[in-house]
Amino acid sequence: MPPFHWTSNVEDAKQEQRTIKELLSLETGLPPSLSFNTGLAIGCSYEENTGRAFAVGVFFDETGSYSTDKRELTADAEVDFPYTPGLLAFRVGPAICRLLDQVSEQVDVLLFDGQGIAHKRGLGLASHIGILYNKPSIGVTRHHLFGNFSHPPTGKLSSTPITHPQTHRTIGYALCLGDNCEPCFVSAGHRISVKDSLSFVCKIAGEGCFPRPLNRAHTIANATARKFYESRRN
């Protein structure tokens, strides 16, 4: 399958985001119970010294448990794109797409370590890749990037809305996954409503302060990038 084209020009990348945002849908493409067979959590990492992006996919089920019969998937790609806040997709997208080209048909929903619509141009990594594969997708991050929110009260699964600074519409949620956890930030990617994206993450999060399958994918992606760098250095 021929790969998607990714620009290495920052201004072209912003224009690309503005244009494909027209394809964004926040209508939930999962059953009302948000049930699904196979989810894929995607963690990614960019190794600065070698200019290489890494993506790791971890399959998970409705309880958020990793699939035991499917191993993690990894993919990497050489990428020449400068670090620019809000344009993460253009750094790690080629590796993610290389991974998804192998398995997208088997997956019902995508979970990303990145933003969805809680993004300056309304099109973070989760929305961008969700659109390319036209799959329901959700973004979860440890860091707040865009929008106004107040810290959620202490307590497992307590949340507060993140609102758009101009329109004041809810674009995501700050969510505490445990009593002693800092909030993580959930936003709808594509083909899922803002509210359903929160319910979905609550449903699959498991124990810990960050959704379990995503945490695993992120950890493996970072380790893979580090290992790659060390292998090149030696």
Next chain:
Amino acid sequence: MKNLTVALIGGASGVGKTTLLDAVGLSQFSTGTFFKQRMSLGSRDDVRKGDWSQYESEVAEDIAASILQVFNQNQSAIIDTHFAAKVNGKNYRIGLKRSLLFEIAKRCFEYGDNTCRSIYIYVILVDCDPYSLMDRRRLDKRRDRELIPSDCVNTLRQNRGFSSQYLTEMIRAHNKKQWEMNHKVRYFVVENKDLSTAQNQVINLLQQTPE
């Protein structure tokens, strides 16, 4: 005497025009092939990467000559085209200059008057949703098409927009003078969601030309 049809079938690259026309089983010619020949290129997909605009007049002449040749065989002329195309792989513009489109239509109507036949010109936009276009571009291994997601949105939009300019020029030629025969111009959109439905739509459209 049998009436004659010219169908200008256009749409975004990858929307499925050629597949559709092959499935319909009608003989056709492609403006992309004329450009490829005039520009001495190896592939139709290379046309949009270069500056094809300087070959437009010759290609318009090729198209008009081919239509009249097909008419002489008592057949309908089916033209596979793009209503919008990139020049040098960058900005979109109309697939052929408006003045050239007007000339082609005028020559068709003149042919009709000279041979006492009514000419039916159909401008048919083949359309689909951007996701389908993206999929088709990805899965079609026979062609070398760009896989820029935003381009799938833009090219559909541009083809929709410029198809109306094709129609305008056909109507302008139709209204230019009081033709002796009862020539007609029509515009249709065929949604290429699935091939067999779109195929039937095209066949039905082309059968609308009364004897």
